[in-house]
Amino acid sequence: MDLTDEQQLAHLSRGIEALVMVSADPIPDAELAQALGTDEVTIRTICVALSDSYEDQDRGFQLAYIAGGWRFQSHPDLSEVITGHVLEGQNQKLTPAAMETLAIIAYKQPISRAQIGAIRGVNVDGVLRTLSQRGYVSEIGRDEGPGQAVLFGTTQLFCEKLGIPSAKDLPPLGDFVPPAHVVEALEQTLRADPADYVASE
Amino acid sequence: MDLTDEQQLAHLSRGIEALVMVSADPIPDAELAQALGTDEVTIRTICVALSDSYEDQDRGFQLAYIAGGWRFQSHPDLSEVITGHVLEGQNQKLTPAAMETLAIIAYKQPISRAQIGAIRGVNVDGVLRTLSQRGYVSEIGRDEGPGQAVLFGTTQLFCEKLGIPSAKDLPPLGDFVPPAHVVEALEQTLRADPADYVASE
């Protein structure tokens, strides 16, 4: 590809905007650099420039470096608008999709993002983020397999909210046999020996 | 607060940007209007202006009206950057049978299982189960008739997957009615009158 410096810069800017926009969590310089085939210094320079451009244009959002990565967030000026909106949405409940995802994690923990996705049949990034932001689930380990996937489980807060001592005290599943696609999803993505898996419980 | 029109407009623009940025799902005009104390027409006008400004500035993201609300999304230009990076959801392709059933439901909703079956010429139980598991269709009511048949319709997720505001924004079904030569071919093949047949050979 023969691009002028300007074109190359525009391409990187747009790439950063797109990647940060769709990411559920802050993205580190290194990750952006890798995704866009450039170096971290360039990324940082462009991110700062982008951040300034939003501020100059008086946008309602910011590009901020938080918790080791870049993310879009609402402008602090507008916290009142957001607060008002959040408070208004009173009888908020977990969506059925979030509830089902939480249930899968509660009963099948430890479980990876990919496994949950395979069982639910959809991308669960957004829901997982909501659940972990709320403190209902958290990372409880890493898969031993090559991918070292993050494994999720429910938290103490989750148990408190439901009024049970531990996740083991959820109503038993009895002799329920999960359907084939679930078994497949659980086996397919988890590399760890099932024997270890049982033993570690 | 006494604000000039311009200040008011800027305030609304920023408010919309902030609210859409922190919303996990597409956010409807009405919700934005309520949160910002204005009307839906104003919201819509500003959103379109914002959306245009991002396009003019060649941003890597878009403000789009999808599935009944406004959302930020990555620019289609950058699909390669994104797909290389973001974890793909487990979105296996639908079979042709499922796609056609989905099309029938999308255009004929609300529609009962029996009506779908009558159009497809076969029992559609299995396909309907797949489609509702995927979250593309759901029960949206009951027939008033004696059987009180379950009526199916498409979901928000369906609109999201197609990138359209609502099922009403599908291309008109008339666009797909077979052209004259196909109708003629079908007609001719099934012609029963021996006189016609002999004549046409």
Added chain:
Amino acid sequence: MRAEAAGFEGPFDLLLHLILSDKVDLYEVSLFEIVDAYLAEVRKMADCDLDVATEFLLIAATLIELKVRRLLPEDVDIDLDEEFALWEERDLLLARLLESKTFKDAAAAIGRMSETAARVRPRIAGLDEQFLGLAPDLLENSTPNDLHRAFMKAMQPKPVTNVGLQHVTAVKASVTEAIHEMLDRLPDSGPRTFRQLTQHVANDTLEVVVRFLAVLELFKQGVVELDQSDRFGDLTVEWVGSEDDRQAALTGVDVYEG
């Protein structure tokens, strides 16, 4: 299901494929080849689901009828009613094929739209954490049993409720049969009470209802007279039509209920 394995999810799918298969020039397609190819496919489905096979056979029957009609020399006397009935079935088949083709193309368009839409990703990050404390507890009033229910729901295909549909369909089919039964019995039997006509199925309410609907249908066609002397008394059914009416009533029954 074998039919699905072969790539044809329905009888219209298969017929459309055979007629519109781009291997042949549209205007060169002959009905004879289509019928033969269709029958060959149906034969392959020997051990497939009975419901599916029935649907395919229905279409095959219509095709054979059309083929037979073409084979007949022009000057053979054919009952006009039969002729009309055949045309009607052919038109119905044509309409179904066009409908099938329309949705097939609509499905392709929807598929392309979803491919385009898949080129973008939505923002899913949601609320900045400073606002999370404000939002009400999402698990408020949830119980362990709710979790259990959600889990079972996540694991199991949505229970497919099937209220009434099966029996509605069954009634449709049986009314047709009941009309045939009435036409077999009534013309030669003289006036009969409805009770007599339904004696053999008296313990099955649904079957009685179906026969009642059949009688009403014949009454609508004007080929039977109904008489009820007392309120809640016996209903008398009398054939008042001709032999031609009998034929017409038979062929007038629409098999497809399109």
